Amino acid sequence: MINKDRGIRYVAPALAVLLLITAYPVFYVLYLSLHRELLIFKISKFIGPDNFFFLFQDDRFWNALKNTVYFSTLSVSVELALGLCIALLLNRSFRLKGVTRAVVLLPWAIPTVVSARMWELIFNSDFGVLNYLLGAHINWLGSPSWAIHAAILVDIWKTTPFVVILLTAGLQIIPGELYRAARTDGAGAWKVFRTITLPLLLPVILVVLLFRTLDAFRVFDVIYVLTGGGPANATETLSLYAYKILFQTLQFGYGSAISVMVFVCTGCISVFYIKLMTGSTPR
Amino acid sequence: MAEIRLIGIQKKFDGPLVIDDLDLVIGDGEFFTIVGPSGCGKSTILNMIAGLDPVTRGSIFFDDCMVNDISPKERDVAMVFQNYALYPHMTVYENIAFPLRIKKMPKTAIDAEVRQVAALLDLNDFLRRRPRELSGGQRQRVALGRAMVRKPRVFLMDEPLSNLDAQLRIAMRSELKKLHEKLKITTVYVTHDQSEALGISDRIAVLHRGRIQQCDTPHDVYNRPANTFVAGFIGSPQMNFIHGSVSVDRRHEIQCNEIALTTVQDLSRAAGNVTIGLRPDDITVSSVEMRSGMQVEITVVEPAGAFCWVDFKWGGIEMRGKADSEIELRKGVTAYITFPVEKIHVFDLESGARIE
Numbered sequence: 001m002i003n004k005d006r007g008i009r010y011v012a013p014a015l016a017v018l019l020l021i022t023a024y025p026v027f028y029v030l031y032l033s034l035h036r037e038l039l040i041f042k043i044s045k046f047i048g049p050d051n052f053f054f055l056f057q058d059d060r061f062w063n064a065l066k067n068t069v070y071f072s073t074l075s076v077s078v079e080l081a082l083g084l085c086i087a088l089l090l091n092r093s094f095r096l097k098g099v100t101r102a103v104v105l106l107p108w109a110i111p112t113v114v115s116a117r118m119w120e121l122i123f124n125s126d127f128g129v130l131n132y133l134l135g136a137h138i139n140w141l142g143s144p145s146w147a148i149h150a151a152i153l154v155d156i157w158k159t160t161p162f163v164v165i166l167l168t169a170g171l172q173i174i175p176g177e178l179y180r181a182a183r184t185d186g187a188g189a190w191k192v193f194r195t196i197t198l199p200l201l202l203p204v205i206l207v208v209l210l211f212r213t214l215d216a217f218r219v220f221d222v223i224y225v226l227t228g229g230g231p232a233n234a235t236e237t238l239s240l241y242a243y244k245i246l247f248q249t250l251q252f253g254y255g256s257a258i259s260v261m262v263f264v265c266t267g268c269i270s271v272f273y274i275k276l277m278t279g280s281t282p283r
Numbered sequence: 284m285a286e287i288r289l290i291g292i293q294k295k296f297d298g299p300l301v302i303d304d305l306d307l308v309i310g311d312g313e314f315f316t317i318v319g320p321s322g323c324g325k326s327t328i329l330n331m332i333a334g335l336d337p338v339t340r341g342s343i344f345f346d347d348c349m350v351n352d353i354s355p356k357e358r359d360v361a362m363v364f365q366n367y368a369l370y371p372h373m374t375v376y377e378n379i380a381f382p383l384r385i386k387k388m389p390k391t392a393i394d395a396e397v398r399q400v401a402a403l404l405d406l407n408d409f410l411r412r413r414p415r416e417l418s419g420g421q422r423q424r425v426a427l428g429r430a431m432v433r434k435p436r437v438f439l440m441d442e443p444l445s446n447l448d449a450q451l452r453i454a455m456r457s458e459l460k461k462l463h464e465k466l467k468i469t470t471v472y473v474t475h476d477q478s479e480a481l482g483i484s485d486r487i488a489v490l491h492r493g494r495i496q497q498c499d500t501p502h503d504v505y506n507r508p509a510n511t512f513v514a515g516f517i518g519s520p521q522m523n524f525i526h527g528s529v530s531v532d533r534r535h536e537i538q539c540n541e542i543a544l545t546t547v548q549d550l551s552r553a554a555g556n557v558t559i560g561l562r563p564d565d566i567t568v569s570s571v572e573m574r575s576g577m578q579v580e581i582t583v584v585e586p587a588g589a590f591c592w593v594d595f596k597w598g599g600i601e602m603r604g605k606a607d608s609e610i611e612l613r614k615g616v617t618a619y620i621t622f623p624v625e626k627i628h629v630f631d632l633e634s635g636a637r638i639e
Contacts, residue, residue: 180335181368183355184439185382185429195381199372 029263032256039250051257061258063233064241067148071237072216075155079212080205082156083163088197090164091171101168108161116225119154123226141227144234151223151235155216163208170204171197203277210273214266238262285345285436285469286311287332292341294327294493301327302493305341309471310485314463316472318480319490320516325473328490329439332471334358345436358437361430365442367422369414375401375425376410382433400428403462420451427459431466438470444479456483477517481505489513511635514560514628520592522628523566523602527559537629540598542577547625553638560628566604567621568593570612581616595620 033052036045055061090101107115122129123140131137140150174197182192220239223229229236229244236244239262246255287309294302301324309315317325330336332343334355343350350358361382369378379400383393401407404424414422423443430438443459444452460483463470474480480487481501488498489512497509508514514522527539534551537544539559550557568579582601583594591606595618604620606612629638 175366175368177364177366177368178370180330180333181362181364181370181429182381183335184333184360184362186356186385186433188354188356191385195385196370 026263029256029259032252033260035253037252037256039252047253051254052261054254055257055261060233060236060241061238061261064236064238064258065261067233067235068217068219068237068239071148071152071155071219072213075152075159076209076212076216078152078156079160079163080208083160083167083208084205086160086164087167087171088193090168104164105161107158108165110158112158112221113225115158116154116222119150119157120226123150142231144231147227147231147235151226154222154226155219158222159212159215163212166204166208166211167201170201174200206273206277210270210277213269213273217266217269218262238265287437287469287471288344289328289332290342290344292328292331292343293339294324294331294336295339300339300493302331305493305495307488307495307498309469311346312467312469314460314470314472314483314485316474316480316484316487317490318474318477318487318516321475323490324493325475325490326441329362329441329471329473332437333360333362333439359433359435360437360439361433361435362439362441363426363430363443365445367414367426367446369422369425369429371414374411374413375406375417378414378425379406379428379432381429386433396432397428400432403431404428419447420455423447423455427462431462434466435468438468440470440472442474443472445474445476452479459483478519481517489516491516507637507639508560508628509637511558511560511630514630514637518562518564520563520603523561523563525559525561525600525602526632527557527629529554529557537627540600544627545624546627546629548627548629548639550629550638553629553631556632557638558630558632558635560630561602561622562626563592563603563605565622565626566602568595568604568606568612568618569621570610570616570618572619573621577620579618579620581612581614581618583614584612593618 034046034048036043036047036050086104090097090104094100110118120141125131125137125139125142128140130140138146140146178196178200179192182196187195218239219237220243223235223237223240224243227235229240238258242255242258242262245251245258249255287307289305289307292302292305292307293300305328307328317328319325327336331338334350334353338351345358370381373381376397379397380393383396388396397410398407401410404427406421406424406428409417409421409425414425417425423446426443440459444455447455456479472480472483481504484501486499487501487504489496489504491512497504497513499507499509504513504517508517508522511524515524525539527537527544529537529550531551531554533543534549535546537546537550537557537559544559568581572578577597579595579597579602581593581595584606585592585594586608589608591608591612593604593606593612595602595604597620606618612618630636631638
């Protein structure tokens, strides 16, 4: 009995810190989302789910949600496809393999703000390298249809390495004997990939998808630096919208409601992938 | 079924030659074993026959067809791997069916074949299990089943029994032999276990440092080893090697340890120093003084059930022999040894080649 009490006492400080930095903010956001909070007018009033009712009629919210979904879907699927190709190439043995691996990882090592600034220069319509190379005069970051894709490109450039690391690790735990066995069993390269590599890599692919979708869905820094959500809110994602409402217009209640929506969406995504994972575990 | 011919095969990975100028003919329907210490290149030969590793130089023929540039897919060989290489995400049934599914055989035909093979290997109760739910022996049988189901022209087996425990290994040995007698498919079997090679094969190639030292029937490899390497590698416990000298005028006599050994071999061309080989099996150790018995001092007695292995010193030379377990022998005791003269192997001291 004494031991049990002592155990709780030992864990208590850590638990308190965790509660303070995780549970408290989460519940406070939930609390705020049910209030009308306007700091400058010192208004703090319980209004029930009114913020959410307003949210569902807010075109800017729907636009942000649409942008977020579009951004996540496109960037994650390209990252996965590209990452898989690179991982498969890196899994073969060739000269300078170590160096190549290190180089592939570089974009992931650069802080997002730095790489976003770098890409901002590349995309610059007047003196940017991209227009120079293409011999074009495209306003990459200034036109709504280009800007979101520019942001997606930067995200792909930056996070494909992350996908590559995880997938390479996944490929390395597949024993080489299995490939040889499949080849002597009569499978060609494509069949080996379809029947051996892909099914055995699936658990890792799902982990990659989970991490990447959650990250992409909460995307903030790339877009904040690159376009700030513009032009004409064409690149405004949920996180960015929430940030603007919270810290630019200081509507803590409404901003919190948007945050809660992000939280709900990511929660749904996690549950979906985790369900897939438990259903598909091959071993 | 096919005859396999390897002609002038060389294999090089990044560094030095792994296989150097190898010629080998494996007969149709033969159970052929390549045996050698680890790293001698035996698995490489297997992989080249399978088409998993390209040859650096030379050609491989299946019957009269050169297969150098033919992919493993079209060579119609089946391989059993040391770690079984079962597909972990498939059931036993799917594992065995895999080669047939790749061939796009109709489902009903696949089902019939898989069930037939499963019955033969006693796997019917496990068809729905996954490999990780099976014991080592069961996995081994699944791997065999997957190789057999296709009725390939050639079976390649890369140390298929080395991951099994000793008893199971011996049992599987005779299973394999029975299976081969039933199917009569050309089999190339790789092992580092010389007793396995002796027990299972029609013919054996002893490989060392990428070269074939001897290629013969198990009987001849054991009784007439081509050189000191083969003599030392085949047979357990290892053959005793002693220095001896032959003088020009005495063609049937070796001077060794101040004793003249009479040999059946004509040694007239081997004048000078030689290596004498004597298998522990052929040396009888006894506490009773025998006619022409040589006196030795016992150092270790190792009972082996029906008999004992006895380590002894014969005039300073450490050797091993065999003794009846009924006889009382102890460390430090003086004993006597005899061996039949026809069991004396003589090798050239420098090249190690057999002298007959």
